[in-house]
Amino acid sequence: MSRHQPPVRISIANSPGGAAPGDWLPVLQSALRGWFGRQARDLPWRRQCTPYAVWISEIMLQQTQVAAVIPYFQRFLARFPDVLALAAAEEEEVLRYWEGLGYYRRARQLHAAARQVIQNHQGELPPTAAALANLPGIGRYTAGAIASIAFGVPAPILEANTLRLWCRLAAIRSDPTRSSTQEKLWQLASHAAHCSDPGLINQALMEVGSQICTPRSPNCGACPLANICSARHLGLQARLPRPGRKTRYEELREAAIVVHDQGRFLLRKCRDGERWAGMWDFPRCPLEQLDHDSASVRGHLARHCVLLTGAKIKVGPLFATVKHGVTRFRITLYCYHATRANRLAAACDSTTRWISPEELADLPLSVTGRKIARLLTRHGLPDRTQRLPSANPIREAAAPQAAIGRGAAVSRSPARRSSRGNRDRT
DNA sequence: AAGCCGGGGTT
DNA sequence: AACCCAGGCTT
Numbered sequence: 381m382s383r384h385q386p387p388v389r390i391s392i393a394n395s396p397g398g399a400a401p402g403d404w405l406p407v408l409q410s411a412l413r414g415w416f417g418r419q420a421r422d423l424p425w426r427r428q429c430t431p432y433a434v435w436i437s438e439i440m441l442q443q444t445q446v447a448a449v450i451p452y453f454q455r456f457l458a459r460f461p462d463v464l465a466l467a468a469a470e471e472e473e474v475l476r477y478w479e480g481l482g483y484y485r486r487a488r489q490l491h492a493a494a495r496q497v498i499q500n501h502q503g504e505l506p507p508t509a510a511a512l513a514n515l516p517g518i519g520r521y522t523a524g525a526i527a528s529i530a531f532g533v534p535a536p537i538l539e540a541n542t543l544r545l546w547c548r549l550a551a552i553r554s555d556p557t558r559s560s561t562q563e564k565l566w567q568l569a570s571h572a573a574h575c576s577d578p579g580l581i582n583q584a585l586m587e588v589g590s591q592i593c594t595p596r597s598p599n600c601g602a603c604p605l606a607n608i609c610s611a612r613h614l615g616l617q618a619r620l621p622r623p624g625r626k627t628r629y630e631e632l633r634e635a636a637i638v639v640h641d642q643g644r645f646l647l648r649k650c651r652d653g654e655r656w657a658g659m660w661d662f663p664r665c666p667l668e669q670l671d672h673d674s675a676s677v678r679g680h681l682a683r684h685c686v687l688l689t690g691a692k693i694k695v696g697p698l699f700a701t702v703k704h705g706v707t708r709f710r711i712t713l714y715c716y717h718a719t720r721a722n723r724l725a726a727a728c729d730s731t732t733r734w735i736s737p738e739e740l741a742d743l744p745l746s747v748t749g750r751k752i753a754r755l756l757t758r759h760g761l762p763d764r765t766q767r768l769p770s771a772n773p774i775r776e777a778a779a780p781q782a783a784i785g786r787g788a789a790v791s792r793s794p795a796r797r798s799s800r801g802n803r804d805r806t
Numbered sequence: 807a808a809g810c811c812g813g814g815g816t817t
Numbered sequence: 818a819a820c821c822c823a824g825g826c827t828t
Contacts, residue, residue, distance in 0.1 A: 437823085438823065440823095441822085441823040441824095442822090442823070442824045442825075443811095443813075443814090443821095443822055443823090443824055443825090444813080444814075444815090444822065444823085444824095445814080445815060445816085445821080445822050445823090446822090446823075447815085448814070448815065448822090449823090480813095480814085481813085481814080482813030482814050482815095483811075483812090483813055483814090483824090483825090484813090485811070485812095485825085485826095486824095486825085489825085516825090517824095517825070517826095518825085519824060519825045519826080520824085520825090521823075521824060521825085522823085522824075522825085525823070537823080539822085539823045539824070540821075540822055540823070540824085541822085541823065542823085557807085557808080558807080559807060559808095582823095583823090586823055587823095589823090590822090590823080595820080595821065595822095596817095596820090623820095626819080626820090627819090627820090629818095654812090655811095655812045656812080657812095705813080705814085706811095706812050706813055706814085707810080707811065707812045707813065708810085708811095708812080709812060711812095747813085747814090
């Protein structure tokens, strides 16, 4: 840059003293093209960028990091290679392939959307952002991402990485969650995507956001956009975007009941509106303020079990305590053995079933459900998770242990010596 | 416009 | 334990 032509910096169009997009847009796009051409990561969905593959990747990537998605993406595409295969599958099998990825509603909506694509769009994903956004699970971001990346439509995107990037590039100090700020951010994103290669530009924006313009200590020295970055010019890059509110956590105490009968376990499918809707789980109930070691807890559990499953049971010993974090909840789950007390054929409808250890491997289970299943079948019984195609090396080889606040931690109860005094160490 | 959805990973 | 993540949906 010469002294007579000071470097142009990105700002919100029409803001006081702000440069018009015409000034910085070509610089931005050109810098992104050059940088992305050299630095783009080699990701599975960039090798196979069919509309279907892009769609699956974008749904999996919602609120989920790239590294966590990769093995799921590969297994999922191997099993459901196209829209027709996905639409033809049972929802439960789709959920089984999603197990461990979280936000299971995404999988159910994806499956429902696949059936809509077969029914209403001749089996082809619609090529416009507006039509895509009519499908379940596809919002403004995902619609723009698929439209631009898979179809070359100049549609804008805004997500965690580009929100942070734009707040810095344009030195946006207002609360980024406010709708007036969101409007400005989408406006900037629209300018950027207005070109002949919007898919490349959108991906490059996200890539710079995730690889260079990181939340803490952005690597401005390696940033292709440093020259036009307003925050860097003002020295504000470490203070933008403005942080949001802290999440307040809620402690929950719950009980899970493992009802045994002839080597099988009683499981139920979580209903719509419940936690883990569509997934299977051991019957569970809130413990409220009940002491998990009190006399009254067993009657409490037995009553709940009848209501949930129709099975009359006799509650036995506590055998494990599982800690599990989910969204803003911190759950402590007390796990009890139980036996069935009635010989009636209760508990055999479509949402309540007696499950053998072998069948357990095929069922989509909640995280804590899978944890309990492992405790029950740890000794030599098969775990289908390890038989899924191209096994996930991260999750299966070295399952995360003893996460503290989040994830799940298990502590087994010591061997039980009498019917009383069973004490859990957590 | 704001919170929830009832996740999971990293630091 | 705080913070983050290729958001969607509801109220």
